[in-house]
Amino acid sequence: MKTTSKPTAEKLAWMYERMSLIRQFEERLKWLVETGVPVGAVHYYIGQEAVAAGVCAALNADDWIASNHRGHGHCIAKGVEVAPMMAELFGKVTGTNRGKGGSMHITDITKGILGVNPIVGASVGHALGAALSAKVRQTTQVAAAFFGEGGAGIGITHECMNMASIWKLPVIFVCENNGYAQATPVEYASSTAKISDRAAGYNMPGVNVDGQDPVAVWEAAEAAVKRARAGEGPSFIEAKTYRYFGHHQGDDTLRYRLKEEEQAARDRDCLKQFRAKMEKSGPLKLADLDAIDAQNKKLLDDAVEFAKSSPLPGPEELYTDVYVQAKGGAQ
Numbered sequence: 409m410k411t412t413s414k415p416t417a418e419k420l421a422w423m424y425e426r427m428s429l430i431r432q433f434e435e436r437l438k439w440l441v442e443t444g445v446p447v448g449a450v451h452y453y454i455g456q457e458a459v460a461a462g463v464c465a466a467l468n469a470d471d472w473i474a475s476n477h478r479g480h481g482h483c484i485a486k487g488v489e490v491a492p493m494m495a496e497l498f499g500k501v502t503g504t505n506r507g508k509g510g511s512m513h514i515t516d517i518t519k520g521i522l523g524v525n526p527i528v529g530a531s532v533g534h535a536l537g538a539a540l541s542a543k544v545r546q547t548t549q550v551a552a553a554f555f556g557e558g559g560a561g562i563g564i565t566h567e568c569m570n571m572a573s574i575w576k577l578p579v580i581f582v583c584e585n586n587g588y589a590q591a592t593p594v595e596y597a598s599s600t601a602k603i604s605d606r607a608a609g610y611n612m613p614g615v616n617v618d619g620q621d622p623v624a625v626w627e628a629a630e631a632a633v634k635r636a637r638a639g640e641g642p643s644f645i646e647a648k649t650y651r652y653f654g655h656h657q658g659d660d661t662l663r664y665r666l667k668e669e670e671q672a673a674r675d676r677d678c679l680k681q682f683r684a685k686m687e688k689s690g691p692l693k694l695a696d697l698d699a700i701d702a703q704n705k706k707l708l709d710d711a712v713e714f715a716k717s718s719p720l721p722g723p724e725e726l727y728t729d730v731y732v733q734a735k736g737g738a739q
């Protein structure tokens with residue numbers, strides 16, 4: 409599944425820009441949560457940015473992604489604007505879901521987002537359906553499903569891998585192995601040391617990549633996309649990564665893992681490593697990366713302002729967007 413092409417400077421800048429925006433979005437959100445802003449339950453993506461950026465760097469605007477409960481990073485990487493995302497978290501009418509969805513339902517179909525979804529494993533079924541639709545309509549679109557190593561053990565994931573393989577559907581199974589499903593370590597819950605080894609059982613290529621390196625993820629995703637667009641069927645990518653904070657905003661990680669392990673993961677931080685590589689051998693300069701960070705900070709300042717100043721949905725919104733609108737106006 410290896411490709412020989414190298415990312416252009418433009419592609420590298422794009423990946424850094426997205427990783428930086430995701431990190432800043434999540435850090436701003438964390439600060440808002442900790443200062444008492446009611447945004448509902450959130451699962452921070454901090455630490456995993458290179459996976460979303462690397463995969464989405466290989467996708468086109470009209471390709472799809474399906475996301476899980478830890479979905480903010482996936483949405484930003486696929487192009488959802490941060491202002492309506494932030495407004496959604498604030499429950500405002502200007503949000504991606506008109507304030508009715510919150511963190512775990514963010515959707516923007518215009519950007520190819522099939523939805524953030526709190527049901528573990530559901531993203532896999534959604535991506536499979538979209539891929540089947542692409543095949544039936546004879547387009548070259550592909551669909552990527554993001555799920556954790558916990559989601560890799562859910563029944564629907566296996567049913568979908570089997571079906572995608574039989575029907576040669578253009579799906580990319582992206583397993584973000586961050587080491588823990590809530591408090592359960594992967595070593596306790598997986599039959600194989602590498603989750604990607606399971607791909608062989610479904611007759612598809614499976615690779616295990618460094619999820620802290622966006623270029624490694626992009627290379628694997630490029631190869632998977634190429635195979636999918638050529639009608640050769642699905643691929644499986646396991647990206648080894650780490651979530652720096654708790655499972656959700658209220659979770660204390662030190663109940664089930666050690667400080668030293670957390671520090672070791674932070675030492676391999678995707679943004680830090682990317683900056684060090686660029687400083688050493690380019691092609692981007694640190695000043696370029698700093699300018700990207702500054703531009704993203706401004707985007708986040710504006711997004712929070714937009715979210716704060718937007719109105720809440722009115723009572724007339726109570727029954728809209730809940731069911732499909734039937735002909736004649738009844739719902």
Ligand SMILES: Cc1ncc(C[n+]2csc(CCOP(=O)(O)OP(=O)(O)O)c2C)c(N)n1
Pocket residue numbers: 477478526527528529555556557558559560586588589590655
């Ligand atoms: C079908 C289902 N079972 C259980 C849960 C409760 N739950 C929410 S997140 C989670 C852990 C998921 O772990 P993983 O898939 O590895 O993703 P991560 O949180 O590590 O990103 C569980 C068990 C759920 N939401 N849906």
